[in-house]
Amino acid sequence: MSVLNREEAEALIQEVLEVYPEKAKKDRAKHLMVNDKKLESAKKCITSNRKSIPGVMTQRGCAYAGAKGVVWGPFKDIIDISHGPIGCGQYSRGGRRNYYSGVAGVDSFCDMMFSSDFQEKDVVFGGDKKLAKLIDEVESLFPLSKAISVQSECPIGLIGDDIEAVSKKKAAEIGKKVVPVRCEGFRGVSQSLGHHISNDAIRDWIISARDGKLDAGGPYDVAILGDYNIGGDAWASRILLEEMGLNVVAQWSGDGTIAEIENTPKVKLNLLHCYRSMNYIARHMEEKYAIPWMEYNFFGPTKIAESLREIASHFDDTIKEGAERVIAKYQPMMQAIIDKFKPRLQGKKVMLYVGGLRPRHTVGAYEDLGMEVVGAGYEFAHNDDYDRTIKDLKDATLIYDDATGYELEEFVRQIKPDLVGSGIKEKYAFHKMGVPFRQMHSWDYSGPYHGYDGFAVFARDMDMAINNPCWTMFKAPWEKPADAPVAEAA
Amino acid sequence: MANIMIRKSEQGYVFYMPKRDIEDSIVSMEFDTPEKWGGEIKLGNGGLYYIEPQAAPARLPYSVRAKRIDGVE
Numbered sequence: 001m002s003v004l005n006r007e008e009a010e011a012l013i014q015e016v017l018e019v020y021p022e023k024a025k026k027d028r029a030k031h032l033m034v035n036d037k038k039l040e041s042a043k044k045c046i047t048s049n050r051k052s053i054p055g056v057m058t059q060r061g062c063a064y065a066g067a068k069g070v071v072w073g074p075f076k077d078i079i080d081i082s083h084g085p086i087g088c089g090q091y092s093r094g095g096r097r098n099y100y101s102g103v104a105g106v107d108s109f110c111d112m113m114f115s116s117d118f119q120e121k122d123v124v125f126g127g128d129k130k131l132a133k134l135i136d137e138v139e140s141l142f143p144l145s146k147a148i149s150v151q152s153e154c155p156i157g158l159i160g161d162d163i164e165a166v167s168k169k170k171a172a173e174i175g176k177k178v179v180p181v182r183c184e185g186f187r188g189v190s191q192s193l194g195h196h197i198s199n200d201a202i203r204d205w206i207i208s209a210r211d212g213k214l215d216a217g218g219p220y221d222v223a224i225l226g227d228y229n230i231g232g233d234a235w236a237s238r239i240l241l242e243e244m245g246l247n248v249v250a251q252w253s254g255d256g257t258i259a260e261i262e263n264t265p266k267v268k269l270n271l272l273h274c275y276r277s278m279n280y281i282a283r284h285m286e287e288k289y290a291i292p293w294m295e296y297n298f299f300g301p302t303k304i305a306e307s308l309r310e311i312a313s314h315f316d317d318t319i320k321e322g323a324e325r326v327i328a329k330y331q332p333m334m335q336a337i338i339d340k341f342k343p344r345l346q347g348k349k350v351m352l353y354v355g356g357l358r359p360r361h362t363v364g365a366y367e368d369l370g371m372e373v374v375g376a377g378y379e380f381a382h383n384d385d386y387d388r389t390i391k392d393l394k395d396a397t398l399i400y401d402d403a404t405g406y407e408l409e410e411f412v413r414q415i416k417p418d419l420v421g422s423g424i425k426e427k428y429a430f431h432k433m434g435v436p437f438r439q440m441h442s443w444d445y446s447g448p449y450h451g452y453d454g455f456a457v458f459a460r461d462m463d464m465a466i467n468n469p470c471w472t473m474f475k476a477p478w479e480k481p482a483d484a485p486v487a488e489a490a
Numbered sequence: 491m492a493n494i495m496i497r498k499s500e501q502g503y504v505f506y507m508p509k510r511d512i513e514d515s516i517v518s519m520e521f522d523t524p525e526k527w528g529g530e531i532k533l534g535n536g537g538l539y540y541i542e543p544q545a546a547p548a549r550l551p552y553s554v555r556a557k558r559i560d561g562v563e
Binding site (some may be wrong): 041043049196280283286287290382383384 | 495508511512552
């Protein structure tokens with residue numbers, strides 16, 4: 001089946017909506033659209049960042065996931081205490097593969113889990129004493145940590161514990177920053193609010209720590225915001241920036257440290273990769289420290305070259321030459337990769353359903369490989385993300401916001417893409433449907449995908465998923481027609 | 491009343507409300523001189539807000555309290 005035209009896509013949406021009860025149907029209709037590049041604003045066509053309907057299988061996470069898992073977790077020398085019952089902390093530990101350089105348990109704490117393990121008595125009598133005791137314990141066991149953050153889970157907000165007071169008291173006692181983060185899971189409609197809350201917590205508790213004490217900084221100082229170093233992404237980005245002559249002062253938050261956060265106010269430009277989760281702090285720094293910020297995209301050689309040139313345009317000629325030099329150096333290598341994989345991937349169709357950024361950011365990388373994105377959607381994007389998405393996607397592409405399990409399955413069944421890129425919750429459902437799948441949240445245990453080095457891995461992984469011989473063996477032998485030729489091993 | 495942040499882009503002023511995460515262009519602002527700045531502001535999405543008229547800020551972006559008169563939220 002070829003890609004849908006506008007009428008077919010609209011008919012498909014109507015068909016999928018048919019199973020819902022009247023009220024749910026009306027609500028879900030607002031979250032599905034067919035792309036129209038002529039639109040200037042997505043607002044009239046798609047509603048986003050709204051509460052999911054009870055009863056559907058949403059793929060979203062909670063505010064705690066956005067705060068502890070996404071923003072705070074990757075800072076390597078900050079110990080994040082999951083304050084509340086044990087499960088939230090345990091299940092948000094290490095699964096995202098945000099790499100760091102350091103020694104676990106000595107100076108880096110990304111893949112360790114600290115929890116106050118709330119019991120019934122803590123809910124009844126309050127958990128503040130327990131938190132104070134826990135901070136003391138953390139401090140005596142891991143004295144080389146540079147800061148502690150208290151990530152609240154749902155009960156903390158429900159019983160009204162005063163974690164701010166405990167944090168202030170303990171911070172004075174141990175002489176380190178203790179940051180209370182009010183990211184109770186029930187806040188907001190998705191993990192997106194957790195990102196916002198964490199950005200605000202960094203703004204209120206950390207970033208002004210060295211105000212007035214920072215040196216002026218070099219003319220080429222930049223910070224990478226919103227790169228979580230998944231499978232080494234931030235490192236693959238950083239080397240390109242350094243190669244063109246920039247000085248990367250801070251990585252937020254993959255492989256980042258609290259010293260880097262405190263040093264960020266001296267940079268000349270904030271580079272924002274994940275707009276959705278870190279635009280808040282970039283806006284704050286723009287207002288308070290007059291640091292301009294820009295979004296960039298390091299997926300696929302076309303977008304990388306565009307981004308490098310745009311980054312360089314904020315600086316003088318040495319950087320501009322540096323950018324051209326970097327692009328010229330890597331272009332032949334990228335051409336070799338495209339020459340190798342494009343014939344194998346040409347014309348393949350992809351459907352994406354990821355968090356708040358990648359469905360639009362990875363479009364360029366897929367197009368570099370000759371592939372086409374036929375459907376894209378976000379779990380927790382806001383309107384401004386859809387405004388940007390409309391421009392990046394082809395006309396008549398299916399766009400879905402906070403898609404339910406049923407909708408996704410039905411879209412995939414009808415559109416029959418050659419690859420689906422989504423999260424772990426969707427992965428096995430689509431495997432069982434016989435559709436090649438890449439887990440696009442943590443790169444399916446691979447990576448990096450950012451930067452030129454990342455594109456090589458990206459191309460190989462996509463080829464590996466789509467052209468895997470196992471998909472030809474999908475039909476059980478007894479379900480094949482009797483005269484079908486025996487498939488040869490590839 | 492809510493805090494909003496006003497930035498300058500190539501196209502003109504941009505309205506941003508952190509609480510609701512609404513970002514939109516400002517199509518018109520009642521007063522836009524160095525001495526008197528603010529008043530009624532109209533957004534690209536049709537929303538209408540009011541900023542107490544004041545001296546123009548020395549530097550943008552600038553956070554200010556705004557009242558919603560007729561807003562798309």
